[in-house]
Amino acid sequence: MKGFFLYLSILIGILAIFQLIPSYGKSNPPIDKTKEIKAPKEVMAIFKRSCYDCHSNETKWPWYADVAPMKWAVRRDVVEGRKALNFSIWQDYSQQKKEKLKKSIYRSVILAMPLSQYLWLHPNAKLSKEDKKIIQNWASDGKGYIKMDIR
Numbered sequence: 001m002k003g004f005f006l007y008l009s010i011l012i013g014i015l016a017i018f019q020l021i022p023s024y025g026k027s028n029p030p031i032d033k034t035k036e037i038k039a040p041k042e043v044m045a046i047f048k049r050s051c052y053d054c055h056s057n058e059t060k061w062p063w064y065a066d067v068a069p070m071k072w073a074v075r076r077d078v079v080e081g082r083k084a085l086n087f088s089i090w091q092d093y094s095q096q097k098k099e100k101l102k103k104s105i106y107r108s109v110i111l112a113m114p115l116s117q118y119l120w121l122h123p124n125a126k127l128s129k130e131d132k133k134i135i136q137n138w139a140s141d142g143k144g145y146i147k148m149d150i151r
């Protein structure tokens, strides 16, 4: 029993020290609705439900975004996610970048997005077959199909 309490105190000590390690900031930049992506209602609903936490400036930060070690992963996902694709500043992207991102979105919903570590805690964000079809239809401008170049 003595050993248990010793290990417990060491663990708590380590976790306390973790809290002092600097990490990415946790902020939501100001929102300018005129710059937000414009898409049909059903597409927007899916983006907002499943993607906005990492791909917009309207992140709903969970409590564990303030607790190391979880906060390192959560904040990194949001910073990297916004860098890759930010629906809140979509209108600032060039036409070329929008096209490229739409292709990338088409591909991402097949497997990669939302990230699995996110789905584990946000089961609602999981995309149904129907959701994927809606997104892919939008991303391919109604064609429902996109030529994928293998890179």
Ligand code: HEC
Binding pocket: 046, 047, 050, 051, 052, 053, 054, 055, 076, 077, 078, 080, 081, 084, 085, 101, 104, 105, 106, 108, 109, 113, 114, 115, 118, 127
């Ligand atoms: C938990 C956070 C998180 C969620 C939720 C999430 N993403 Fe991502 N997404 C990321 C991160 C982080 C990256 C950057 C990955 C990288 O660069 O390796 C990324 C990258 C992407 C990219 C690649 C952009 C590029 O540069 O080509 C696309 C497209 C994308 N996400 C689409 C989506 C879509 C669509 C959804 C919702 C269905 C979604 N993501 C949900 C975190 C997330």
